[in-house]
Amino acid sequence: MTAHPRPPYDEDDDLDLRALYRTLPRTEPGPALDAAIHGAAARALAADRRVQRQHRLWHPGWGVAASIVLTACLFLLTDFQDPDVAGLADAPPVNAELARPPQTVPRPAPPAPSEGGAALRRYAPAPQAERAAPMAPAPAQQFSVQPPAPSSADQAAAEPEAAAPDDATQARIDHILELLQAGQRDEALRALQDLKNDDPDVALPPELQDLPAPE
Amino acid sequence: MNLAAPWPGAATAPDGCAMAAEQIHSAAMDIPGADDETLMQAYGAGNLAAFETLYQRHRAGLYRYLLRSTRNPHLADDLFQETWSRVIDARARWQPHAKFTTWLLQIAHNLAIDAYRRQPSQAGPQETEAALATLAAAEHEQPEQQLSDFQTRRRLQRAIERLPDEQRHAILLRLEHDLSLEEIADITGAPRETVKSRLRYATQRIREELRA
Numbered sequence: 001m002t003a004h005p006r007p008p009y010d011e012d013d014d015l016d017l018r019a020l021y022r023t024l025p026r027t028e029p030g031p032a033l034d035a036a037i038h039g040a041a042a043r044a045l046a047a048d049r050r051v052q053r054q055h056r057l058w059h060p061g062w063g064v065a066a067s068i069v070l071t072a073c074l075f076l077l078t079d080f081q082d083p084d085v086a087g088l089a090d091a092p093p094v095n096a097e098l099a100r101p102p103q104t105v106p107r108p109a110p111p112a113p114s115e116g117g118a119a120l121r122r123y124a125p126a127p128q129a130e131r132a133a134p135m136a137p138a139p140a141q142q143f144s145v146q147p148p149a150p151s152s153a154d155q156a157a158a159e160p161e162a163a164a165p166d167d168a169t170q171a172r173i174d175h176i177l178e179l180l181q182a183g184q185r186d187e188a189l190r191a192l193q194d195l196k197n198d199d200p201d202v203a204l205p206p207e208l209q210d211l212p213a214p215e
Numbered sequence: 216m217n218l219a220a221p222w223p224g225a226a227t228a229p230d231g232c233a234m235a236a237e238q239i240h241s242a243a244m245d246i247p248g249a250d251d252e253t254l255m256q257a258y259g260a261g262n263l264a265a266f267e268t269l270y271q272r273h274r275a276g277l278y279r280y281l282l283r284s285t286r287n288p289h290l291a292d293d294l295f296q297e298t299w300s301r302v303i304d305a306r307a308r309w310q311p312h313a314k315f316t317t318w319l320l321q322i323a324h325n326l327a328i329d330a331y332r333r334q335p336s337q338a339g340p341q342e343t344e345a346a347l348a349t350l351a352a353a354e355h356e357q358p359e360q361q362l363s364d365f366q367t368r369r370r371l372q373r374a375i376e377r378l379p380d381e382q383r384h385a386i387l388l389r390l391e392h393d394l395s396l397e398e399i400a401d402i403t404g405a406p407r408e409t410v411k412s413r414l415r416y417a418t419q420r421i422r423e424e425l426r427a
Contacts, residue, residue: 014389014418020371021390023364029278029295034270037299041258041266044303048261 169195169202176208189214251315259306266306270299273316277323280391284327284384286376294330298323313401320392321402324384331380367425374424382417385410 172195179188193214195202244257246268257265277298282291301322309318375383384403388394396414400407 014414017371017418017421018390018393020367023368024372026275027279027282028275029292033292033296034274036296037270037303038267040300041270041303042263044306045258045261045263048307 169199173202173205173208177205180207186214252311255302255306255309255315256311259309266303269315273319276391277319280320280387281323281327283372283375283387283391284324284380285330290330290334294323294326297326314398316392317398317401320388320394324388324402327384328380370425370427371421374421377424378417378420381405382413382420385413386417386421389414 172191176188176191176195179185179191189211192204192208192211244253244262244265246254246257246262246264249257249265249268251269251272254265254269258269278291278295281294281298282288285291285294298319302319375386378386381403385399388399388402394402396407396410399405399414400410403410405413
């Protein structure tokens, strides 16, 4: 046992008692008790080693490393979506026209009551179709119907009104203006060209008069 | 290591012989020459041989302290085992803020006090007589001398057993472990002057018993 300094006990005459005490039996714990404590100490250290091994296996650094690897894999997979990287460069080119989503076919406008059921008018988009037009523009030529040759009486009646577009023509002009406002300039130019082809004498608003012909 | 080996107190290193931290974790540390605090830290670091040395140093003194405090061998066995279990449980978090001996005896003292509170009557006459029967006389002594010494030792043991609990704890710490007043005060949690008074009364009663 570690040596202790002489205690400042003012009754040093207990030296004889201490000497007498040392003559008492030197009782010690039994071997079974020693073995039990030794076993407990050894088991405790074994448990410590198991815990340390588990801590080494499940160190937080492993979680961080796994996260980094997972993230890197995700980046690599993302890069492989590029055809050049994924080896898809030899695939046939995508036909943009075919890949375009199907377009809504608007119903033709009902004939104007004033003109009678027999009169076929140029296609004029219905109000509902006009609202959908910016999202799904359609070439005007696709839906246009050739008007019948006007009768002489009608032509005579139309002569004074050549400068003023009729309702169908005005609807087409409005449609072209909407296309321009929607930023679909090419579609607008094509529709304008169709309109000019159908009615060379159409009176265009100033904002459409300066537009060039479509390429 | 033979766990039933005699008390190797002579192998104890002097105070202040603290080893470096790297030596505590080294398998080649000087275990026999290390002090108690270094051995306890080495055991906490996984060195079982350090615990065995520590146990060998303190097993007999601790056991006698508990046996003569409780006057009950069965209870002493339980408290002895519980004390070392506390030491084992504290292996990882133990810090040498105090001497290992003080800490060890403090655990044992507190366990004994708790046992008194749960079971005030500790020993019967048969157990006391059985303990006294282990008193052996030296062979070189004359029969008259043997009888006189035997009676003296028997009186001393009885005088210690008849002391009040607080005085018995104090005098046992003094006689068994040669502790100072301050160390006894630390272990028992009593003020220094109280410990001094208990020791004075205990010494006086033992002397009266021996003179009777």
